[in-house]
Amino acid sequence: MRINVLIIGGGVSGASIAYHLAKKGIKDIVVVDKSYFTAGATGRCGAGVRQQWATKTNCILAKRSIEFFEKAKEILEYDKDLEFKQEGYLILATTPEEQVQFQKNVQLQNECGIPSRYITKEEALAIVPHLNPDAFLSATFCPTDGHLNPFKMTEAYILAAKKLGVEFRFFEEVKAIITENHQVTQVITTKATYEVNQVVNAAGGYSREIGLMAHVDIPVYSENHEILATEPTEKMQGPMVMSFSKNIYCQQVPHGSFLMGRSDPDVEKNHNTESTWKFLDEMAKTATYILPALGKLRVVRQWGGLYNMSPDRQPILGAVEEMSNFFIACGFSGHGFMFAPITGEVVSDIMCNHPTSIDISELSIQRFKYQTDFHVEKSVV
Amino acid sequence: MDKSKIILCRCEDITLDDVHRLLDEGYTTFEDMKRLLRVGMGPCQATTCGHLIQWQIANYLNQPMEEIKIQKVRPLTTGVTLNQIVEGIKHED
Numbered sequence: 437m438r439i440n441v442l443i444i445g446g447g448v449s450g451a452s453i454a455y456h457l458a459k460k461g462i463k464d465i466v467v468v469d470k471s472y473f474t475a476g477a478t479g480r481c482g483a484g485v486r487q488q489w490a491t492k493t494n495c496i497l498a499k500r501s502i503e504f505f506e507k508a509k510e511i512l513e514y515d516k517d518l519e520f521k522q523e524g525y526l527i528l529a530t531t532p533e534e535q536v537q538f539q540k541n542v543q544l545q546n547e548c549g550i551p552s553r554y555i556t557k558e559e560a561l562a563i564v565p566h567l568n569p570d571a572f573l574s575a576t577f578c579p580t581d582g583h584l585n586p587f588k589m590t591e592a593y594i595l596a597a598k599k600l601g602v603e604f605r606f607f608e609e610v611k612a613i614i615t616e617n618h619q620v621t622q623v624i625t626t627k628a629t630y631e632v633n634q635v636v637n638a639a640g641g642y643s644r645e646i647g648l649m650a651h652v653d654i655p656v657y658s659e660n661h662e663i664l665a666t667e668p669t670e671k672m673q674g675p676m677v678m679s680f681s682k683n684i685y686c687q688q689v690p691h692g693s694f695l696m697g698r699s700d701p702d703v704e705k706n707h708n709t710e711s712t713w714k715f716l717d718e719m720a721k722t723a724t725y726i727l728p729a730l731g732k733l734r735v736v737r738q739w740g741g742l743y744n745m746s747p748d749r750q751p752i753l754g755a756v757e758e759m760s761n762f763f764i765a766c767g768f769s770g771h772g773f774m775f776a777p778i779t780g781e782v783v784s785d786i787m788c789n790h791p792t793s794i795d796i797s798e799l800s801i802q803r804f805k806y807q808t809d810f811h812v813e814k815s816v817v
Numbered sequence: 818m819d820k821s822k823i824i825l826c827r828c829e830d831i832t833l834d835d836v837h838r839l840l841d842e843g844y845t846t847f848e849d850m851k852r853l854l855r856v857g858m859g860p861c862q863a864t865t866c867g868h869l870i871q872w873q874i875a876n877y878l879n880q881p882m883e884e885i886k887i888q889k890v891r892p893l894t895t896g897v898t899l900n901q902i903v904e905g906i907k908h909e910d
């Protein structure tokens with residue numbers, strides 16, 4: 437089948453790219469996904485959206501994305517509720533080193549126009565009164581960070597893209613990519629063979645494998661990150677509470693449940709997404725220490741999802757030198773959902789040879805070829 | 818029969834009408850519905866709505882019920898408080 441653009445991966449990144457391409461007037465776009473709607477990382481994420489980062493690039497990507505989320509329902513003409521809530525992220529500093537680093541982070545964020553501030557323990561306790569005062573020293577707070585429903589946001593992109601003529605095909609898996617003279621000519625799936633002009637790899641946890649099919653070596657790997665959800669309860673916490681040193685993020689979503697996650701430093705690099713006892717134990721200990729009032733809540737469910745990790749924990753976006761019509765949107769390192777708006781904008785600009793609205797030199801895959809010393813983003817759980 | 822008064826999911830108050838509307842929108846797997854309606858995300862983990870929705874999907878697609886997949890079963894099988902989990906760890910030590 438002859439088409440123009442094939443996007444591999446129907447998660448929020450693929451859907452955003454499809455929407456932005458179609459809005460630019462590109463026709464004959466097909467999105468394939470090997471499983472059901474938001475089966476991958478999008479549908480398994482912690483649903484947080486934040487701008488408090490430690491690298492300038494991540495700050496800009498996040499700020500531009502939040503600006504889109506604020507108007508997303510109107511722009512995409514979505515009928516349902518996106519459950520967008522801007523009640524902030526409260527990031528706890530628990531060591532003197534973190535206090536020094538966080539003051540630098542806030543300065544950088546403010547230079548990028550992000551309204552974060554460095555606050556005292558007392559100010560933090562006024563925002564989240566049930567915090568254990570002995571668990572932290574000070575904090576940073578950004579009131580415009582918050583929560584967004586990943587399923588609804590992805591559906592909003594998909595429906596808007598469909599209105600513009602994009603076709604989405606779920607349960608269709610890419611099996612092979614045929615290349616010729618540094619160009620992709622065909623993509624073979626379990627259901628069809630597509631003759632293509634351009635291909636996008638937005639395959640999330642499987643983007644390395646898709647890259648290899650096209651002879652493109654993307655320096656990413658995947659690892660399982662787990663989350664648990666509690667029973668819903670009356671509203672008791674506005675912001676996401678997060679600590680890098682204590683390894684926790686914890687937010688009450690509009691539905692009333694608390695979602696909380698942490699990373700496992702010993703996790704293996706693979707595609708496993710099973711749940712573990714170890715996570716449940718460690719999560720319960722950390723959550724009840726930092727937020728003792730949550731101890732009375734029942735855990736109803738736990739699950740895992742893949743972070744697709746890049747060497748500097750920043751996304752890999754755009755063109756590839758050795759494969760002229762193959763484009764990448766991966767390596768989000770756990771933050772693909774919250775960067776989806778700018779991902780769609782930037783990748784579609786590059787594919788259409790339009791100038792990009794932000795400097796993307798730090799996001800190209802080429803950075804890993806010529807550089808060995810990266811500015812690694814450390815504000816990651 | 819008023820479909821908006823027939824509850825299929827008691828955890829989230831999801832009705833037959835909600836499920837039929839999603840079927841008409843093209844969502845024909847339980848996992849799709851879980852993500853958009855929260856069926857199966859509540860404390861009972863679809864022990865009530867699972868087979869009821871499976872039946873609705875089978876009817877809609879005109880397929881045998883046993884060919885319709887239901888949701889992935891996740892831990893925990895019953896609600897346990899975070900404090901109970903922490904107490905349990907102390908007991909093990």
